[in-house]
Amino acid sequence: MTTRAVTRDEAAASVGISRKLAAFHLDKLVDAGLLRARYETPGGIRKVGRRPKVYEPTDAQISVSIPERRHELLADLLLDAVLTEGTEENAAQAAVRAAERRGRRMGEAARDETRPGRLGPERGLTVCERLLDEYGYEPVRQVPTELRLRNCPFHPLTAKAPDLVCGMNHAFLAGYVNGLEVNGVRAVLAPEPGECCVRLGPSDTDQ
Structure with missing residues (x-):
């Protein structure tokens, strides 16, 4: 070159x-x-x-990944954990807490921006799809109240530390759903080969 x-x-x-x-x-x-x-x-x-x-x-930085990866998000969450969490927690706990907090803030920001009103399961998942698609999760609506995620944005790092990365991913998406105030939907760990380890599905109590 x-x-x-x-x-x-x-x-x-x-x-x-x-x-x-x-x-x-x-x-x-x-x-x-x-x-x-x-x-x-x-x-x-x-x-x-x-x-x-x-x-x-020019000085422009270009990155292309197929399927899409979001390693910079994972790195940012880990940095948040290092900078903001107290010493009473271990590194994994701090990282999960930072991921949940980031997801919740993003959900709250999306709610403030779109002002969607009360979100039931179907409308709530439609709103969630926008973020999931933007971040490379490749969401697929199998039934009206469930989303499976065909891509893991954090692969292949997930294979190196599945408990940590999947835990952070789960906390991030759970925080987003809670921040968005979606009723009757929760993020659950449901790993499938070749897919994200998290899905969004019905909570135990529909509201």
Whole structure:
């Protein structure tokens, strides 16, 4: 990988496409904020005529994961636990408490923003689906009052510390449901191969 700015000709030659096609894609990347462009003479040698356009990466950080992973959320929750929890708890307990607190705050914020009124199981799960989809859980409504989550955003870290990661995940989603004030729904641990360890389903008492 080069660390200097490159011309359209250099970019085209490196991937075996025409200069015109390279220019098209390079300018699209500039429009997207992934590259920046300027005019200069390569090597610092001044020549008569038009200076070539050169391209170099911006400071934008890009991460692509299929299926979606949310390791940064897990890291953030662990940091919260380290910074805010008291010394009377062990690390795992502190992490679970931090996850529940974060989920509850997010549920409360979503409720304040959307003002959904009283949320029964079906409407409540519809609201929950938005967060679950945003965070890569891939929610699937099997029955009107149950959501299974086809993807674990924290894999493969779950395999390394299942009790800790699944406990935090469960606490996070339970906190969100409680903060959103969804009646008749709870987050339960229900691990299935290839899926998230948590599902959202009916609570013991429907209200």
